[in-house]
Amino acid sequence: xxxxxxxxxxxxxxxxxxxxxxxxxxxxxxxxxxxxxxxxxxxxxxxxxxxxxxxxxxxxxxxxxxxxxxxxxxxxxxxxxxxxxxxxxxxxxxxxxxxxxxxxxxxxxxxxxxxxxxxxxxxxxxxxxxxxxxxxxxxxxxxxxxxxxxxxxxxxxxxxxxxxxxxxxxxxxxxxxxxxxxxxxxxxxxxxxxxxxxxxxxxxxxxxxxxxxxxxxxxxxxxxxxxxxxxxxxxxxxxxxxxxxxxxxxxxxxxxxxxxxxxxxxxxxxxxxxxxxxxxxxxxxxxxxxxxxxxxxxxxxxxxxxxxxxxxxxxxxxxxxxxxxxxxxxxxxxxxxxxxxxxxxxxxxxxxxxxxxxxxxxxxxxx
Ligand SMILES: NC(=O)c1ccc[n+]([C@@H]2O[C@H](COP(=O)([O-])OP(=O)(O)OC[C@H]3O[C@@H](n4cnc5c(N)ncnc54)[C@H](O)[C@@H]3O)[C@@H](O)[C@H]2O)c1
Numbered sequence: 001x002x003x004x005x006x007x008x009x010x011x012x013x014x015x016x017x018x019x020x021x022x023x024x025x026x027x028x029x030x031x032x033x034x035x036x037x038x039x040x041x042x043x044x045x046x047x048x049x050x051x052x053x054x055x056x057x058x059x060x061x062x063x064x065x066x067x068x069x070x071x072x073x074x075x076x077x078x079x080x081x082x083x084x085x086x087x088x089x090x091x092x093x094x095x096x097x098x099x100x101x102x103x104x105x106x107x108x109x110x111x112x113x114x115x116x117x118x119x120x121x122x123x124x125x126x127x128x129x130x131x132x133x134x135x136x137x138x139x140x141x142x143x144x145x146x147x148x149x150x151x152x153x154x155x156x157x158x159x160x161x162x163x164x165x166x167x168x169x170x171x172x173x174x175x176x177x178x179x180x181x182x183x184x185x186x187x188x189x190x191x192x193x194x195x196x197x198x199x200x201x202x203x204x205x206x207x208x209x210x211x212x213x214x215x216x217x218x219x220x221x222x223x224x225x226x227x228x229x230x231x232x233x234x235x236x237x238x239x240x241x242x243x244x245x246x247x248x249x250x251x252x253x254x255x256x257x258x259x260x261x262x263x264x265x266x267x268x269x270x271x272x273x274x275x276x277x278x279x280x281x282x283x284x285x286x287x288x289x290x291x292x293x294x295x296x297x298x299x300x301x302x303x304x305x306x307x308x309x310x311x312x313x314x315x316x317x318x319x320x321x322x323x324x325x326x327x328x329x330x331x332x333x334x335x336x337x338x339x340x341x342x343x344x345x346x347x348x349x350x351x352x353x354x355x356x357x358x359x360x361x362x363x364x365x366x367x
Contacts, residue, residue: 023051106178127345148262159249
């Protein structure tokens with residue numbers, strides 16, 4: 001297959017990032033889109049056209065999208081709580097290669113069924129946890145072993161802006177998102193497993209809703225989503241990791257800061273948030289950094305890891321959505337293997353659910 005025809009399921013904010021990045025692929029084009037809000041589907045179809053392909057066909061329902069003739073792969077970009085049912089529908093109706101946005105599921109009872117659903121599935125299924133491919137994070141992953149001599153402690157700090165408004169306000173309530181430590185933080189739990197090359201055994205968390213969204217109401221209900229917390233995770237190789245999340249820290253220069261320390265030294269990276277939120281009067285947006293600090297002889301070295309401006313323009317995630325699509329596209333065309341599997345997606349969500357539980361009960365949760 002030379003050209004992969006994509007169907008986009010859900011046409012909100014993140015769908016635009018997928019469409020813009022598919023447009024950068026030499027072997028990809030969006031052929032069909034679906035969103036229950038017709039105007040959003042129309043805008044997405046038009047965006048696909050502006051990106052150089054023919055305007056995409058607009059499907060009236062998911063069934064219509066799956067019946068479209070020119071369709072080789074689908075991207076699920078609907079709200080979190082809808083992913084599981086749409087995955088089931090695709091498997092039952094027209095099995096195709098799938099790139100599914102995180103989180104894989106929000107209801108713990110879906111985990112086992114989804115894993116078995118895809119055990120014998122004849123096509124690639126990739127869960128969209130693209131933080132792995134942010135250039136500064138990828139550089140840290142590549143150099144972590146040599147810089148640290150084997151990681152003992154890993155810390156991931158995200159200091160960012162509050163949750164953005166979403167279509168239908170689905171992200172204001174835990175019942176739709178799975179909870180902040182699932183919705184947002186599954187990315188970081190995925191990174192912990194990947195960087196430490198180990199599996200989590202115990203999760204302890206303290207988290208809550210301190211500042212954000214408390215003065216909003218939707219059909220008389222105030223949002224219940226948390227905006228800050230700490231999560232500590234013990235891993236089966238003896239290493240430990242910590243997540244620090246604060247969602248009222250958009251004034252920070254860098255959004256994610258990841259550090260790993262071992263017997264030889266420390267390595268860290270600093271990742272800026274979306275460039276479109278950086279005030280132009282402050283000059284150019286911060287450039288990602290990688291810092292290696294050996295113990296002996298002492299002498300930290302800092303290198304900048306700039307991201308290709310074309311990729312920065314195509315989304316909010318430091319180019320990572322492009323690198324993810326590049327790999328997924330190759331896999332669909334028979335080259336390479338899935339790197340973020342259904343099992344990876346499920347494990348990251350399970351860690352988030354355990355963290356939500358631990359913060360609620362004040363007890364450690366064994367995995
Ligand atoms: N990987 C990342 O870094 C990242 C970043 C942002 C969002 N996301 C994920 O992408 C997904 C969408 O988030 P968003 O920010 O685009 O939200 P959004 O609200 O902007 O878009 C969601 C869209 O889905 C549509 N929708 C609702 N029900 C649907 C259905 N049954 N079928 C198809 N579409 C339906 C809505 O009308 C809306 O247009 C979420 O799962 C979110 O967690 C991932």
